[in-house]
Amino acid sequence: MADSFVLEAQKYLNETYGHNSNWVHLDENGMTGGLMMEGLVRAFQIEHGVPSVTGYLGPYTVNIMRSLNDIEKMDPSDEPSSDVKLIQCALFCKGYHAGGITGIYYTNGVNAVKQYQEDAGFKTSGVIDWKVWQGLFSMGWFQLVPGGDPTLRVIQRSINADWSSVIGVQPCEGVMSRNTALSLIGCLQGALNLQTWIPDLTSVVFGPATQSAFSQHPLYEGCSEPALVKIAKYALYFYGFSQTEFSGTFTSGMRLNVANFQKEYGLTGLDGVISGQIHLTTMMSLLTSRGNPNRPCTGGDTSQILSRQMCDNLKAAGYNVIGRYLTGTVGVGAAERPKSLTPEEIRNIQDAGLSVFPIYQNGGYYADYFKISGRGSYDAVTALRTASVLGFPEETVIYFAVDFDCMSYQTESLIIPYFRQIANAFRQAAFNPKNYKIGIYGPREVCRQISAEGLAEYSFVADMSTGFSGNLGFPIPSNWAFDQFDQFTFGPSPAFPLDKVAVSGRDGGARKNDVGGSVTTAEMLQEARSKFTRRVLSALGFTARKRIDFEFEVGEQVLPPVSSGGLIIYPSIKETVTVPFGEDDSGVISVNTLDGKLDIDLTTTLAEIQNVCDSNSISIDLSAMLKNISYAIRSGAMKYTYTINSDGSATFDISIGTDDLQSVEGVAGSIGIVLSMNIKFTDSNAYEWVRESEKQKYTVAAMAFVVLLPITNPILIEQAKIVLVKIVETLSFGRLILQGSRKKE
Numbered sequence: 001m002a003d004s005f006v007l008e009a010q011k012y013l014n015e016t017y018g019h020n021s022n023w024v025h026l027d028e029n030g031m032t033g034g035l036m037m038e039g040l041v042r043a044f045q046i047e048h049g050v051p052s053v054t055g056y057l058g059p060y061t062v063n064i065m066r067s068l069n070d071i072e073k074m075d076p077s078d079e080p081s082s083d084v085k086l087i088q089c090a091l092f093c094k095g096y097h098a099g100g101i102t103g104i105y106y107t108n109g110v111n112a113v114k115q116y117q118e119d120a121g122f123k124t125s126g127v128i129d130w131k132v133w134q135g136l137f138s139m140g141w142f143q144l145v146p147g148g149d150p151t152l153r154v155i156q157r158s159i160n161a162d163w164s165s166v167i168g169v170q171p172c173e174g175v176m177s178r179n180t181a182l183s184l185i186g187c188l189q190g191a192l193n194l195q196t197w198i199p200d201l202t203s204v205v206f207g208p209a210t211q212s213a214f215s216q217h218p219l220y221e222g223c224s225e226p227a228l229v230k231i232a233k234y235a236l237y238f239y240g241f242s243q244t245e246f247s248g249t250f251t252s253g254m255r256l257n258v259a260n261f262q263k264e265y266g267l268t269g270l271d272g273v274i275s276g277q278i279h280l281t282t283m284m285s286l287l288t289s290r291g292n293p294n295r296p297c298t299g300g301d302t303s304q305i306l307s308r309q310m311c312d313n314l315k316a317a318g319y320n321v322i323g324r325y326l327t328g329t330v331g332v333g334a335a336e337r338p339k340s341l342t343p344e345e346i347r348n349i350q351d352a353g354l355s356v357f358p359i360y361q362n363g364g365y366y367a368d369y370f371k372i373s374g375r376g377s378y379d380a381v382t383a384l385r386t387a388s389v390l391g392f393p394e395e396t397v398i399y400f401a402v403d404f405d406c407m408s409y410q411t412e413s414l415i416i417p418y419f420r421q422i423a424n425a426f427r428q429a430a431f432n433p434k435n436y437k438i439g440i441y442g443p444r445e446v447c448r449q450i451s452a453e454g455l456a457e458y459s460f461v462a463d464m465s466t467g468f469s470g471n472l473g474f475p476i477p478s479n480w481a482f483d484q485f486d487q488f489t490f491g492p493s494p495a496f497p498l499d500k501v502a503v504s505g506r507d508g509g510a511r512k513n514d515v516g517g518s519v520t521t522a523e524m525l526q527e528a529r530s531k532f533t534r535r536v537l538s539a540l541g542f543t544a545r546k547r548i549d550f551e552f553e554v555g556e557q558v559l560p561p562v563s564s565g566g567l568i569i570y571p572s573i574k575e576t577v578t579v580p581f582g583e584d585d586s587g588v589i590s591v592n593t594l595d596g597k598l599d600i601d602l603t604t605t606l607a608e609i610q611n612v613c614d615s616n617s618i619s620i621d622l623s624a625m626l627k628n629i630s631y632a633i634r635s636g637a638m639k640y641t642y643t644i645n646s647d648g649s650a651t652f653d654i655s656i657g658t659d660d661l662q663s664v665e666g667v668a669g670s671i672g673i674v675l676s677m678n679i680k681f682t683d684s685n686a687y688e689w690v691r692e693s694e695k696q697k698y699t700v701a702a703m704a705f706v707v708l709l710p711i712t713n714p715i716l717i718e719q720a721k722i723v724l725v726k727i728v729e730t731l732s733f734g735r736l737i738l739q740g741s742r743k744k745e
Contacts (some may be wrong), residue, residue, distance in 0.1 A: 002030030005097070009089035010036070012101050016085075017043050022053035032093040034139065040090050041137050047082055059199035062134055062168065071128035074105045081105070087128055090136035091116070095143065119143055120172055121157030122164070131169050140171025140179075148174025151244065155234045158246060159183055162227070166190035167198050176238065178202075181473030184231055184238075184287050188214065191227040202467075206288050211280060219278035221255045229254070232278055235286035236261060239475040258282065265476060266483065266502045270295055289444065289463040289471035293486035299323070299501035301359065301484065303330040303339035306496075311352035313492060321355045321509040323460070323482065323501065326386040326398070327531070328362045329666050336594075338666030341390060343515040355509030357482070358387055359441060359460070361401035363631075366596045370402075370414040372628045376421025378538040382531055384431050389527065391514035394434045397481070397507050399460045402442035405468045411449050415442075419455040439481070439507070443470030448477040458507050460484065464499065481507035528665035533575055536656055536673055539632035541625070541712030542573075562711050570678040571711050579657035580672035581639050587700075591633045594663060598630060605698075606630070612702035622705050629656070635663045640701035649680040652704040677707045 007030035017023040023046065026039045038055030045053045048064050071084065080103025087105070091098035091112045099108030110126040117124045119142040120135050135142065144153050153174035160170055167186035170179055182201040189195040189204065192213040198204060217225055219232055226248020233254060236243040241257040255276040262268045262275060265285050272281050272295075285291035300314065301323030314322065330339040341358065349356045360383040363369040383398050400422060402415055419438070426432050440447050440456040447459035458481035463471060476483065483502040490498035556574040563569075574580075581588050589605050598606070606626040613620050629638065636658030643651045657672035658664055 003032065003092070004030060005092040006030045006032050006036065008101060009092050010039075012085065012089060013039055013043050016082075017046055020046050022046055024055070032095075036093055037137065037139055040086065040093065043089075044086055044133075044137060047086065057134070057137055057139075062130075062199065065133040065137075066130040068130060068133065071105055073107075073110050073126065076104060076106060078104060084109070084128075087113075087132070087136065094136055094141070116142060119157075120169065121160035131164055135169040138169065138171070140169075141173040142171065143173065145173045145175060149176075150174060151237065152176065152180075155237060155246065156180060158230070159187060159234070162230070163187045163190050165197075166195055167201060176473045178469060178472050181238070184235055185210070187231050188228070188283075188287065191231065192217070205466075206284055211284070211292075214283055215280050219250055219283075220274075221250050221252060221276070223250050225250075232258075232283065232286055238473050239286070261286070265291070266504055267291075267295075289461075289466050289468075290485040291463070293500070295485075295502075297485075297500045297502050299482055299503040300490075301482075301499045301501055302490075302497060304496040304498075305338065305340075305342060306345050306348055307494070308348040308352065310494060310496060311348045311354055314490070314498075315352045315354055317490070319354065321357060321482075321501075321503055322349060323357050323359050323399070323499075323509075324349075326358050326360050326383055326390070327665070329663065336663055340386075340666050343390060346390060346513045346515050350511060350513065355511045356513075357399065357460075357507060357509040358383075358390075358392060358396065359399045359401065360386075361403065361441070363596060364401040365403040367404060367406070367410055367414060369596065369631070370410075370418045371624075372539065372631055373541065373624065374421070374538045376418040377425055378535055379418075380422040380425035381431055381534065384425065384436060386527075387436055388434060392434070392436070392510050393512065393514070395437055396434070396510055397437040397439040397458050399439035399441045399458075399482075402440065402446050403462065405465070406443060406446050406470055408445070408449075408470075411446050411470075415446060415450065416453055416455070419450050419453070423455050441484075443468040444474040444476055445470035447480070448474070451477055451479050458482075460501075479506065480504055524667050525661070525669045528661050528667035528669060529575070529577070529671040531665055532658065532661065532671050533673055535632045536629065537573070539625070539628040540654075540675065540708065559711070568680050569707060569711060570680070572676050572678075574674045574676070576657075576672035576674070578670050578672055579637070579659050580655045580674045581637065581657065587641070588637050588639045590637050591630050592635050593631050594634050596631075598627065602630060608698040609701045609705070612699050613706070620706060620709065622702065625705065633658065633664075635660045640704045642700050642703070645678075647680070649678055651676055651678045652700070652707050653677075654704050654708065675708070677704070677711065679707065 007028060010026045010028045014026055014028065018025065022042065024039065024042065026036065041057050041061065042053055042055040045061060050061055050064060082103065084105045085101050085103045088098040088101045088109060094116065096112035096115055097108060098112045105128065113128060113132055114124040114126045116132065116136065122131060144150060153172050156170060156172040160172065163186065164170070167183055167190065170183055171177065179201055182204055185204045185206055186195070186198045186201055189210055192210065194209055194213055217228055219225055219228055229248050229250050230246055233243050233246050236257050239261065241261060243254065243257050258278055259276040262273060262282060267273045267282060267285060268275060270281060272279055281292040281295050296318065298318060298320045300319050303325060324341045325339045327340045329336050331337055346356060360379060362379065369375065379400065387396060387398055406415060422438055426436065426438055437457040438455060439458045439460055440450045441460040441462060443462055443465065447456070447461055450456045451459060458479050459477040460482040461476055461480050461484065462468065463483050463485050464487060465471060481504055484499050485502060486500040488498060488500070489495050556572055559571040559573065561568050561570045591602060592599065606623065609626060610623050613622060633656060636656065639655045641653045645651060654675040655672065657670065659670035661667050661669040661671060
């Protein structure tokens with residue numbers, strides 16, 4: 001909603017600083033928000049000669065604010081101050097009535113500053129000091145926002161009152177944020193006299209110095225550590241415990257909350273943990289998601305394929321359950337190696353007295369992975385097939401990975417739809433005859449949201465990633481089975497990387513798999529080829545729409561024809577054991593997306609294919625499908641060709657293959673897939689195909705995908721007449737290889 005005072009501030013700032021080359025014009029719309037606050041900071045930086053005018057309120061700019069003289073109530077006859085004008089603008093933008101932009105700090109302005117100070121938890125002096133500057137020019141808000149938590153706001157105001165001189169001014173809006181979560185470590189370091197000023201809270205860690213200092217200050221009922229007790233109480237409230245009073249006294253109610261926290265977070269019974277008291281391990285779990293990385297545990301996970309000796313060493317070291325990956329590789333280039341679980345390894349694990357829980361992650365460490373059409377369906381079927389082949393018993397939980405700093409909006413738009421696809425596959429007995437269950441690996445809040453949707457039985461929490469937004473200040477999900485909190489090199493020889501995992505007991509893993517006999521190299525190769533084929537066909541849109549059999553293997557499958565617009569399309573799919581490009585490698589488009597990214601050459605190629613449609617007024621967006629296919633191939637190539645046949649028909653071929661299955665699936669070998677689409681006219685005298693050139697590979701690719709769309713997408717079948725007639729009747733697609741031109745009567 002537009003505000004006349006904010007509009008006044010926008011006009012003043014544009015008029016005053018618009019001549020400066022560093023100024024960015026503000027829309028004069030009366031709306032506060034991020035751009036407006038950046039403008040205010042930019043004006044301050046210009047006014048005070050900050051070398052880099054960015055609009056960002058960083059440590060350098062805050063230090064300038066800290067160096068300014070305080071401003072007290074002025075006399076109406078005083079000379080107007082440009083700094084006061086900026087404060088008046090900022091007060092308007094934060095919702096305080098400053099009177100006007102006069103440059104005279106008088107009654108209205110003083111009252112507005114007092115109100116801000118009250119809201120922020122400060123003494124209401126009415127004096128403009130650096131805390132007024134920092135708070136008013138920050139992105140934070142100091143009044144309870146709709147949906148905000150009043151008790152959390154009480155804590156935020158108390159933190160400002162006690163520790164803003166050390167950690168800076170923090171928002172008081174009743175909303176958990178990254179800074180609110182991190183502020184507790186900063187407060188702790190201030191209370192332990194380790195820090196006098198922390199310019200950037202994102203740099204704080206509960207490191208060796210903090211650990212050593214806190215170890216000298218245990219907290220227990222009756223102790224005299226009021227500052228530390230208050231910090232611990234704040235953390236208990238953050239994690240959902242009924243801590244509603246925040247004095248510096250360690251009460252019996254706090255003791256009960258601490259004991260319940262220790263029990264819920266798997267700390268009870270560990271060395272150095274006393275029920276109801278806060279020593280180092282408990283405090284680290286209160287203030288960081290990973291807790292004390294040196295605490296003992298009975299679980300682990302690793303990308304290492306485990307030998308019997310490794311398993312025996314793990315058991316001897318006190319480990320009972322190990323997480324292992326169902327598929328895939330780890331590392332890049334020469335360092336790449338398979339990480340997939342094998343039947344022999346399962347025997348090694350279980351014969352050593354360990355149990356194993358399966359993890360599925362063939363990506364999942366970047367947001368775009370979850371944007372790929374049908375990704376959840378493909379991953380679910382791949383995981384189910386692999387777990388079944390490896391003999392996991394009925395109702396085993398398979399943990400699907402969300403391994404990036406996932407924001408709440410990404411959980412809503414990407415992760416929940418992904419897990420819904422997984423759930424749909426798991427509900428189908430044809431894919432899941434053993435009734436396997438769904439688990440999630442990810443940050444705390446992502447796990448909680450997915451579980452609240454009924455899409456995950458248990459959570460495997462990525463607590464080692466302390467900087468993930470979904471871990472900061474959020475409680476561990478109530479259905480946690482495993483909690484990953486540290487990584488190290490496990491010895492004795494042979495040494496290998498191991499993640500330490502706390503175990504709740506909700507999921508004991510599999511102690512006895514029905515692995516049968518050894519899987520032969522040929523069987524492993526066939527499974528790798530099958531995975532590649534299913535992934536590519538899913539990206540093309542087939543398996544996601546159940547247009548082909550999931551069990552499709554080497555050979556040819558003829559699909560139902562599509563008839564529309566006076567044309568009939570006869571599609572078929574052929575899988576070969578070699579790459580299908582022939583001796584002529586012209587027109588072959590190389591693909592390498594093993595790192596989860598499209599390189600510049602591939603990005604340019606995909607854009608050229610889309611441009612064929614765009615430049616010829618064909619309103620079809622191929623870009624998403626082209627990217628999906630590239631991500632599905634991972635390491636290989638694709639080629640698009642067409643042939644004019646003796647019967648007057650034309651055939652478009654989409655050929656995809658790789659001779660690097662080692663990088664893609666962890667098994668040496670090659671695979672090829674050819675999707676053929678034969679187009680015939682129902683009236684042989686109506687049209688003929690005319691070849692102009694064989695060099696326009698982008699045009700052929702675009703044409704092939706336009707023909708493919710009505711085959712894979714039922715929604716387009718009714719529109720196919722319009723689409724296909726346009727293909728035929730358009731005289732040129734750039735320099736078109738072929739034309740559909742009417743025969744002369």
